[in-house]
Amino acid sequence: MPATTAQTTSDVAPSPAAATLARKPSSSVVITGLGVISPLGNTPGDLLEGLRSGRSGIAEFTQIPLGAYCTSHGAEARGFTGDIKDYGPLEKPMQRTIKKGSKVMCREIEMGVASAQLALHDAGFTTEKFDRDRTGVLFGSDYIMSLPEEYAEGIAACIEDGEFQFSKWGQQGLPKISPLWLLKYLPNMPxxxxxxxxxxxxPNNSLTVREASSCAAIAEATSTIMRGHADALVVGATGSRVHPLRTLHASTQEQLAADREDPTEMSRPFDASRDGSVLGEGAASMLCESREHAEARGANILGEVIGYGTSAAGESAGPRPIQIAIANALRAAIRSAQSRGHGDxxxxxxxAHGLSDVGCDRDxxxxxxxxxxxxxxxxxxxxAKGHFGNLGAGSGMVEIISSLMSLGSDLFAIRNLDKLADDCPIRAVTGSNVAAGDSFIKVNVSPQGQAAAVWIRR
Structure with a gap:
């Protein structure tokens, strides 16, 4: 066999700028571009306007059968159709590439990719200003479920006398399944x-820690850039709980809010009358860069990640593991900021996570x-969950963008918080005249007790 002539990465000499940055860790990590797909709109401005005006994204389902589940309402990203226009301004070759790729992207992945393309455009990404060998992706997601119709034809081929015959699956059922079906649903595909x-x-990585994925992705991206391993990373998360099987899972495993005459009142974070979470979908992304790289290219710096923390607490940790995990993540984010000179x-x-679940809000x-x-x-x-419920892994990133856009002006109120619950003694924002300040801490937690928090300032 002849020796291979393929060139390895180590054989390629980095550019002078890349070599310099590789040897020098970054002083800080900044945010330079935003992209969002949400029930309140597909731009950061529309998202913030919807929150400040009190608009709700919760309505009757259109993507799943009505009457088949314990709830008939949720927050769909209705403005996202999957059309190439939803991905923002793109050159014709890129449009053709994404259109071709959409054949192996489910809706969840499409939303994530679209949010990333929007963030790259917003950041002014060009090949001249970025070293592609030092620009990567770090993305979060839920576990992504296949649609039942993917298997329908194969299952039908194995039915005999009204019963499914497993012995026929290999020869008659499996050939009816698209050989590329799995690519539509792998969580590393965004x-x-x-x-x-x-x-x-x-660097390229995928995190699947449900609702904690967004903050965990920012934490990992910040650490990667601070170590000098990358100049820039597209950081995002996507999630959907509006899905024939995922909605079924949620309705059997979690406490969902009961349908109301006015569905926009279903999600009630920290309210005394809250009775469960609301299902939603969405995705968001940001471009994170080392400060040195962003300033060298004259980028518009939107914010800086000054601290982050993660934690996981299970039943063995005590009777209230969610409380322990969130407290640990918050303290870790504060310690992280203090260690870098931002403690003051x-x-x-x-x-807050603000799920509208009785136990989770209490904890x-x-x-x-x-x-x-x-x-x-x-x-x-x-x-923000009073406006659109739980977007799964996408929640955290959509919520982070809403807080980032609010800095330096008034903060949006918690929708449907009419009476603060006695077991939720927090300084809840219920009016429109509360200043957002110049920094915020965001925290999210999964039902399994995985929590992550980030501290961002403008």
């Missing part, structure tokens, strides 16, 4: 598609009290 479409050859930065507000409020003291000493606390 990061893969984004990297391939944009030829981003730097005032916290303008806390963007989150207890964690906030544990870390920050009683309501009189806490920063203002808000959450």
């Amino acid at each position: 990061a893969s598609h984004i990297a391939i479409y944009n030829d981003l050859r730097g 930065t005032p916290i303008g507000h806390i963007h 989150e409020a207890a964690a906030i009290v544990d870390v920050f003291g009683d309501a009189s000493s806490q920063p203002p606390v808000t959450t």
Whole structure:
């Protein structure tokens, strides 16, 4: 066999700029571009306007059968159709590439890729200003479920006398399934598609820790850039709980809000009358860069990640693992900021998980009290979930963008918080005249007790 002549990465000499940055860790990590797909709109401006005006994204389902589940309402990203226009301004070759790739992208992955393309455009990404070998992707997601119709024809081929015959599956059923079906649902595919479409050859990673994925992705991206392993990373998350099987899972495993005459009142974070979470879908991305790289290319810096923390607490940790995990993540984010000289930065507000679940809201409020003291000493606390419920892994990133866009002006109130629950003693934002401040801490947690938090300032 002849020796291979393929050139390895180590054989390629880095550019002078790349070599310099590789040897010198970054002083800080900044945010330079945003992209969002949400029930309140597909631009950061539309998202913020919807939150400030009190608009709700919760309505009757259009993607799944009505009457088949314990709820008939949720927050769909109705403005996202999957059309190439939803991906933002693109050159014709890129449009053709994404259109071709859409054949192996489910809706969840499409939303994530679209949000990333929007963020890259917003950041002014060009091949001249970025070293592709040092630009990568770090993306979060839920576990992504296949649609039942993917298997329908194969299953039908194995039915005999009204019963499914397993012995026929290999020869008669499996050939009816598209050989590429799995590519539509693998949770690492958002990061893969984004990297391939944009030829981003730097660090690439996928995180699947449900609702904690967004903050965990920012934490990992910040650490990667701070170590000098990359100049820039597309960081995002996508999620959907509006899905024939995922909605079924949620309705059997979680406490969902009951349908109301006015569905926009179903999601009620920290309210005394809350009775469960609301299902939604969405995705969001940002471009994170080392400060040195962003300033060298004259980027518009939107914010800086100054701290982050993660934690996981299971039943063995005690009777309230959610409280422990959230408190740990918050303290870790604060310690992280302190270790980098940002300990004196005032916290303008806390963007809570705010699930509207009775137990989760109680435990989150207890964690906030544990870390920050009683309501009189806490920063203002808000959450966007009253407007659109739980977007799964996409929630955190959509919520982070909403808080980032609010800095330096007024904060949006918690929708449907009419009477603060006695077991949620937080400094809840219920009016429109509360300043967002110049920094915020965002925290999210999964039902399994995985929590992540980030501290961002403008």
